[in-house]
Amino acid sequence: MTVDSTAGAPTTAPAHGSPADAGPPELVQLLTPEGERVDHPAYSLETTPEELRSIYRDLVLVRRFDSEATSLQRQGELGLWASLLGQEAAQVGSGRAMRPTDYAFPTYREHGVAWCKGVDPLNLLGMFRGVNHGGWDPNEKNFHLYTIVIGSQTLHATGYAMGITKDGADDAVIAYFGDGASSQGDVSEAFTFASVYQAPVVFFCQNNQWAISEPTEKQTRVPLYQRASGFGFPGVRVDGNDVLACLAVTRWALDHARTGQGPVLIEAFTYRMGAHTTSDDPTRYRIAEELESWKLKDPIERLKAYLVREGWADSAFLESVEAESEQLARRVREGVRTMPDPDPSSIFENVYAEGHALVDEEREGYLAYASSFVGAAAEITDGEDD
Amino acid sequence: MAQLTYRDAVRRGIAQEMRRDERVVLIGEDVAAAGGVFKTTPGLLEEFGPRRVLDAPISEQAILGAAMGAAMTGLRPIAEIMFSDFLAVCWDMVANEIAKTRYMTDGQVSLPLVIRTANGGGLRFGGQHSQSVENWAMAVPGLKVVLPATPADLIGLLAAAVRDPDPVLVLEPKALYPVRGEVPDGELLDTLGRARVLRTGGDATLVAVGAMVPRAVTAAERMAEQGVGCTVVDLRSLVPLDVRTLLDAVAGTGRLFTVEENPRLCGWGAEIASIVAEEAFPALRGPIVRITTPHIPLPSADTLEDLARPSVSRITDTVLKALG
Numbered sequence: 048m049t050v051d052s053t054a055g056a057p058t059t060a061p062a063h064g065s066p067a068d069a070g071p072p073e074l075v076q077l078l079t080p081e082g083e084r085v086d087h088p089a090y091s092l093e094t095t096p097e098e099l100r101s102i103y104r105d106l107v108l109v110r111r112f113d114s115e116a117t118s119l120q121r122q123g124e125l126g127l128w129a130s131l132l133g134q135e136a137a138q139v140g141s142g143r144a145m146r147p148t149d150y151a152f153p154t155y156r157e158h159g160v161a162w163c164k165g166v167d168p169l170n171l172l173g174m175f176r177g178v179n180h181g182g183w184d185p186n187e188k189n190f191h192l193y194t195i196v197i198g199s200q201t202l203h204a205t206g207y208a209m210g211i212t213k214d215g216a217d218d219a220v221i222a223y224f225g226d227g228a229s230s231q232g233d234v235s236e237a238f239t240f241a242s243v244y245q246a247p248v249v250f251f252c253q254n255n256q257w258a259i260s261e262p263t264e265k266q267t268r269v270p271l272y273q274r275a276s277g278f279g280f281p282g283v284r285v286d287g288n289d290v291l292a293c294l295a296v297t298r299w300a301l302d303h304a305r306t307g308q309g310p311v312l313i314e315a316f317t318y319r320m321g322a323h324t325t326s327d328d329p330t331r332y333r334i335a336e337e338l339e340s341w342k343l344k345d346p347i348e349r350l351k352a353y354l355v356r357e358g359w360a361d362s363a364f365l366e367s368v369e370a371e372s373e374q375l376a377r378r379v380r381e382g383v384r385t386m387p388d389p390d391p392s393s394i395f396e397n398v399y400a401e402g403h404a405l406v407d408e409e410r411e412g413y414l415a416y417a418s419s420f421v422g423a424a425a426e427i428t429d430g431e432d433d
Numbered sequence: 434m435a436q437l438t439y440r441d442a443v444r445r446g447i448a449q450e451m452r453r454d455e456r457v458v459l460i461g462e463d464v465a466a467a468g469g470v471f472k473t474t475p476g477l478l479e480e481f482g483p484r485r486v487l488d489a490p491i492s493e494q495a496i497l498g499a500a501m502g503a504a505m506t507g508l509r510p511i512a513e514i515m516f517s518d519f520l521a522v523c524w525d526m527v528a529n530e531i532a533k534t535r536y537m538t539d540g541q542v543s544l545p546l547v548i549r550t551a552n553g554g555g556l557r558f559g560g561q562h563s564q565s566v567e568n569w570a571m572a573v574p575g576l577k578v579v580l581p582a583t584p585a586d587l588i589g590l591l592a593a594a595v596r597d598p599d600p601v602l603v604l605e606p607k608a609l610y611p612v613r614g615e616v617p618d619g620e621l622l623d624t625l626g627r628a629r630v631l632r633t634g635g636d637a638t639l640v641a642v643g644a645m646v647p648r649a650v651t652a653a654e655r656m657a658e659q660g661v662g663c664t665v666v667d668l669r670s671l672v673p674l675d676v677r678t679l680l681d682a683v684a685g686t687g688r689l690f691t692v693e694e695n696p697r698l699c700g701w702g703a704e705i706a707s708i709v710a711e712e713a714f715p716a717l718r719g720p721i722v723r724i725t726t727p728h729i730p731l732p733s734a735d736t737l738e739d740l741a742r743p744s745v746s747r748i749t750d751t752v753l754k755a756l757g
């Protein structure tokens with residue numbers, strides 16, 4: 048191999064086939080950015096005004112809670128926050144498509160899915176505050192822990208889907224992951240397993256165009272949904288900012304899976320409007336115009352426009368949702384500020400089902416040590432060091 | 434002489450080697466355009482261009498697998514794994530492939546590559562982003578493992594790692610990235626496998642690596658105020674290990690304390706204790722004591738993480754109690 052030592056050239060745009068082109072024929076859409084309801088030959092959706100209002104409410108509440116979490120992090124109340132701003136429709140649409148018994152395996156950004164699964168936002172905040180690991184019961188909520196080692200949950204979802212077919216249930220599973228995660232070997236292996244075992248799993252990829260600082264072009268040269276065909280199952284690209292399309296396509300995919308026809312890959316084409324997390328600064332690597340163009344495709348504005356135009360949402364309704372979202376923000380703000388600190392000896396719990404001699408000994412050592420201090424943990428840990 | 438943060442030293446060390454040898458290339462996630470999630474690689478893309486500074490897809494197996502293949506062609510890759518926890522995602526490449534290639538080709542194929550990674554706790558990142566994996570790594574024959582604890586050591590040891598004919602894992606203690614240290618001007622080149630004695634005292638020997646080094650030093654300072662003298666040894670490199678310096682330090686005090694960030698079971702200190710017990714038993718005046726993180730996954734709450742990792746107070750109290 049020879050080395051090209053030409054220096055100075057910054058990374059340039061990809062030479063060919065930009066997967067960022069969301070060409071119309073590929074993209075399933077039921078609600079245009081202007082709030083126009085359109086039909087799609089393959090994916091129909093019946094909705095009542097009541098249901099649409101309920102979807103709108105979910106979108107607004109999820110966004111409000113998310114922005115409150117970002118503020119709480121800035122105020123030092125959370126260690127970190129991964130905002131879902133811009134991805135509300137992909138999450139609420141797919142989240143609402145699940146039956147209560149369908150199981151979801153999320154990444155760290157699936158706050159909207161958590162909401163649909165009935166996980167209290169305060170659980171999520173406790174985790175990002177560091178005082179617990181989330182604290183919800185995955186078995187009860189049918190919602191697994193946030194997975195932060197990229198891609199591995201797609202395999203857990205596949206195994207879970209294989210497992211439930213043994214029970215004879217007609218439930219299905221959703222594996223959430225990102226455009227960046229699509230490069231992880233685990234994801235390809237999950238595709239292989241799910242396909243070969245006909246597992247009832249839907250792979251729901253939110254292509255928000257960025258993986259920290261790397262644009263989708265750094266991960267793939269073909270549109271992501273097309274990867275499915277190489278594994279022998281259907282792939283669909285849906286407008287990820289269109290909550291109705293996300294709902295319709297995911298519902299179809301879950302039915303496909305639960306009726307024994309195997310997995311489906313959905314690529315929800317969307318945009319990460321915020322930073323990767325609160326410790327990231329996207330101005331280091333992306334241009335402002337991109338963000339501006341996606342603002343015009345806002346998932347909430349388009350549903351609101353549709354509701355208002357049809358006369359299904361009056362100002363009293365919109366104000367009541369607004370008021371409810373402020374109430375939610377207040378509840379999580381107060382909830383976070385009054386969250387109890389964890390009990391120090393809890394760090395020794397649940398390492399093993401039935402204890403372990405060494406861990407037990409370490410716990411006892413700690414307790415003896417702690418009792419030699421009046422102020423306990425604070426004095427022991429004097430986190431001065433670095 | 435300049436004052437540099439550890440994170441700036443990483444950039445300077447990489448740049449030094451890339452300027453010196455055009456076979457050196459850097460690959461990792463978010464290392465190029467963004468300059469690294471820990472801001473350890475800013476400016477390298479601009480200076481060396483996209484053919485030598487590569488943003489990788491999120492594929493750790495591919496990053497290390499390709500680094501191996503590239504090293505076989507004569508390149509000297511520096512591969513970054515963002516968090517050392519993710520070495521678990523590509524351990525096949527580390528343990529089965531990269532570390533064994535020289536042996537299994539009867540010495541025909543060398544893999545002069547470097548794996549850099551942010552290691553350890555202190556940033557409240559929880560059990561999958563804070564692990565101290567030095568004990569995983571030192572158990573793999575064929576792999577060298579270094580843990581520089583200061584900016585100057587990082588530059589010198591990274592340079593030595595790049596120039597070494599064997600694969601070297603450089604564990605950067607992420608808690609130390611913002612910490613400043615004196616760095617001499619000009620090219621720095623250190624030697625793998627040399628420990629450093631940071632201070633001497635007659636009562637106890639404290640041995641540490643990485644983020645535990647400054648804690649051991651502070652603990653020693655505190656104990657000195659109470660009339661207890663400690664020798665502090667920064668091993669700097671676990672493989673190869675500077676056994677000579679270790680044994681000399683133990684001989685001088687008769688008491689050995691290891692300060693380890695890794696969980697207790699099979700932590701590096703267990704190996705140190707075993708060596709000292711075998712080689713210097715007559716010099717010991719009391720039991721060897723290991724100060725470690727408990728055998729638990731690391732919690733993310735600040736108070737709990739501080740409780741789990743060896744703190745200055747825990748080191749001081751443990752040593753004073755053991756000395757009686």
Ligand SMILES: Cc1ncc(C[n+]2csc(CCOP(=O)(O)OP(=O)(O)O)c2C)c(N)n1
Binds near residue numbers: 227493519
């Ligand atoms: C195995 C592994 N490698 C790297 C990381 C660091 N990391 C965290 S998030 C992320 C980007 C993920 O991007 P994407 O899958 O597109 O999801 P998004 O953050 O956009 O929702 C990376 C590289 C990780 N957590 N796990």
Ligand SMILES: [Mg+2]
Binds near residue numbers: 254255
């Ligand atoms: Mg993404």
